[in-house]
Amino acid sequence: MVSSSHEALHRIFQQEPGLFARAARHLGVAFPPPLSASELSTDLTETRPLERRVDTLLRMETEDGSFVLAVxxxxxxxxxxxxxxxxxxxxxxxxxxxxxxxxxxxPDRKTAAWAAQQFDIGPRQWPSLTLRPLVLGPNDVPVIDSPDEAARDIPLTILSAALHRCGPEADAILNALAKALKSLSADDEITAGTFIELTEQGLGTSRAADLWRHLMAVDLSFFQSQTAQKLREEGRAEGQANALLLLLHHRGVEVTEGDRERIESCDDLDVLDLWLTRAIAATSMTEVFAPAGETSGTAD
Structure with a gap:
């Protein structure tokens, strides 16, 4: 199952596409900031049964032209x-x-070093394809431990916290980030709530995650607001939807694009819980989506 920290490391680029150009500067590669960015479907599935999904896919429009960013x-x-x-x-x-x-x-240096190598695909004598990923790891994103610097680029600070979450710098980064978020105006509450959730996801199960939850409980009153509560409900609904789709996939239940859209657009936790319970034994989506009060038709 995909972890929340996995999700945060690519979702931050959905939330702030301009972060890519700023972060890439630390790799010595100069991309112009996007004039606009639009999300594309991450489903790269062919007509064959094999399903392939990239984590995040963005079309970036810049003064130098367009490119597609796969994260x-x-x-x-x-x-x-x-x-x-x-x-x-x-x-x-x-x-x-x-x-x-x-x-x-x-999120770790060993994986970053592995991913940063050039991958030649083809015979040794004549590789037909060379893969050169851009890689962001702990060594490539600076430690942002100043509240003023954090306030200037909160998304980059969230990425810094996620990539340095297991290091001694994590506490200073999170304290700086908390102060930067606290300085946001009341009009930015929804954005702040999204940043809070992304940070918590990016920290995963590290010790730093406990510090972050403490900082939020103590320093940010809006963390308890109705807006923040709604954001957490939406996050739980998204998690339930992902769990349901994963279960159906592993059980071999056929899911149409319409079924997927119905599941992903549902924000009712009770309905998602019902569907998830039915999916444990269901053999078709008709059984999963049966009206409330009806049995799925499967044997106990």
Missing amino acids: ESQSAPSVDKPASWAYYLSHVYAKYGIPPVLLVVC
């Missing part, structure tokens, strides 16, 4: 990933006709 959150080296990444880039290029860029975000 992958990678927690450990994997011998299968280079082939998948090459597929993502070639498929995106064939589908949209726009140059693709692969950004791999890694």
Whole structure:
């Protein structure tokens, strides 16, 4: 199952597409800031049964032209990933006709070093394809421990906290981030709530996550507001929807695109819990979606 920290390392680029250009400067690569950015479908599935999904896919419009940014959150080296990444880039290029860029975000130095290598695909004598990911790891994103600096770029500070969560710098980063969020105006409450949730997800199960929850409880009164509570409800609904889709996939239940959209758009936790319970034994989506009060038709 995909972890919350995995999600945060690519979702932060959905929340703030301009973060890519700012973060890439630390890799020595100058991308112009986007004039606009729009999310594309992350479903790269072909007509074959094999399903492939990139973590985040964004079309970036800049003064130098357009490119498609594929963001992958990678927690450990994997011998299968280079082939998948090459597929993502070639498929995106064939589908949209726009140059693709692969950004791999890694929470530890070992994985970052592995992902940063050049992957040659093809015979030793003549590789037909060379894969060159851009990689952001703990060594590539600065430690932002000043409240003033954190306030200037909160998304980059969240990324800094996520990538340095296991290091001695984590406490200082989180304290700076909490102060920066506290300085936001009341009109920014929804945005602050999103940043709070992303930070907590990015910290995963590290010790720093406990400090963050303490800081939120003590320092930020709006963390208890109705807006923040609503955001947490939406996060739980999204988690239930993802769990339901994963269960259906592993059980081999056929899920149409319409079924997927119905599940992902549902924000009623009681309904999602009912569907998840039914999916444990259901053999079809008709059984899962049966009206409330009806049995799924499956045997006990």
